[in-house]
Amino acid sequence: MGVRIHPMNTGFIKVDKGAYITMGRNYGEKVEVPDWAFLVTDGRERILIDTGMCGTERADWHHPGSYQPEGHRIDERLRGLGIGPDEIDAVVFTHLHWDHCSNMKLFRKAKFYVHSKELRFALDPHILYLKSYESKRLGISPPFDGVEFEEVSGEYQLNRYMLLFPTPGHSPGHQSVAVETDEGVYVIAGDAIFSDENLEPDEERGLPFTPMGRYVDVFDMFESMERIFRMADRGRILPGHGRCVGRRGHYP
Numbered sequence: 744m745g746v747r748i749h750p751m752n753t754g755f756i757k758v759d760k761g762a763y764i765t766m767g768r769n770y771g772e773k774v775e776v777p778d779w780a781f782l783v784t785d786g787r788e789r790i791l792i793d794t795g796m797c798g799t800e801r802a803d804w805h806h807p808g809s810y811q812p813e814g815h816r817i818d819e820r821l822r823g824l825g826i827g828p829d830e831i832d833a834v835v836f837t838h839l840h841w842d843h844c845s846n847m848k849l850f851r852k853a854k855f856y857v858h859s860k861e862l863r864f865a866l867d868p869h870i871l872y873l874k875s876y877e878s879k880r881l882g883i884s885p886p887f888d889g890v891e892f893e894e895v896s897g898e899y900q901l902n903r904y905m906l907l908f909p910t911p912g913h914s915p916g917h918q919s920v921a922v923e924t925d926e927g928v929y930v931i932a933g934d935a936i937f938s939d940e941n942l943e944p945d946e947e948r949g950l951p952f953t954p955m956g957r958y959v960d961v962f963d964m965f966e967s968m969e970r971i972f973r974m975a976d977r978g979r980i981l982p983g984h985g986r987c988v989g990r991r992g993h994y995p
């Protein structure tokens with residue numbers, strides 16, 4: 744069997760379109776976006792990219808109106824594919840925002856990969872990002888509390904078909920994953936490319952893509968988007984919150 748990517752929708756998040764998706768435009772418009780995690784497998788190894796979001800109560804605290812329907816938790820999604828949590832060999836985190844790493848401790852046998860910059864920031868976030876990382880300073884416990892990670896910095900060839908590469912900007916140590924398949928190279932972008940709108944050309948600015956609204960560094964964000972567009976064809980970019988991702992049950 745060739746390499747295959749299975750997207751798994753772990754719930755829905757309500758965001759302000761201008762603040763999160765389309766930089767400088769559509770402020771005040773609330774939209775609901777899916778929250779994706781991915782299983783990548785060659786039939787032997789089973790690797791997750793992110794573990795998705797938490798249950799409705801906590802999700803609604805983050806972004807009012809967000810929810811996780813029944814059966815959407817990451818382990819329930821995997822069960823639908825006939826896979827138990829102990830069968831996951833590794834989890835690669837694009838970043839450690841709450842909606843990408845919830846329930847990670849379910850995967851007791853997996854190695855956890857994260858960019859070292861992201862881990863450092865997540866353990867001691869800037870005051871503006873305490874909620875995003877569920878910081879202990881808010882009296883709660885983040886999903887990664889007490890977890891041991893394999894830290895990567897720079898590009899990292901995880902196996903023969905997966906390359907992790909830094910795409911900072913949305914968060915300080917964000918990374919994306921290029922997956923070589925029989926259909927060409929797919930990029931699992933994480934939030935370095937947030938949603939469908941970001942894949943569209945920005946006519947007004949004369950750009951081949953639409954810059955995102957949510958970032959810690961606008962220039963890093965821009966460069967990371969450029970890099971992803973160089974590495975994958977437009978149809979082969981899988982945004983972290985793209986409705987387009989659900990078009991297919993698996994890639995290829």
Ligand SMILES: [Zn+2]
Nearest residue numbers: 838840913934
């Ligand atoms: Zn994020």
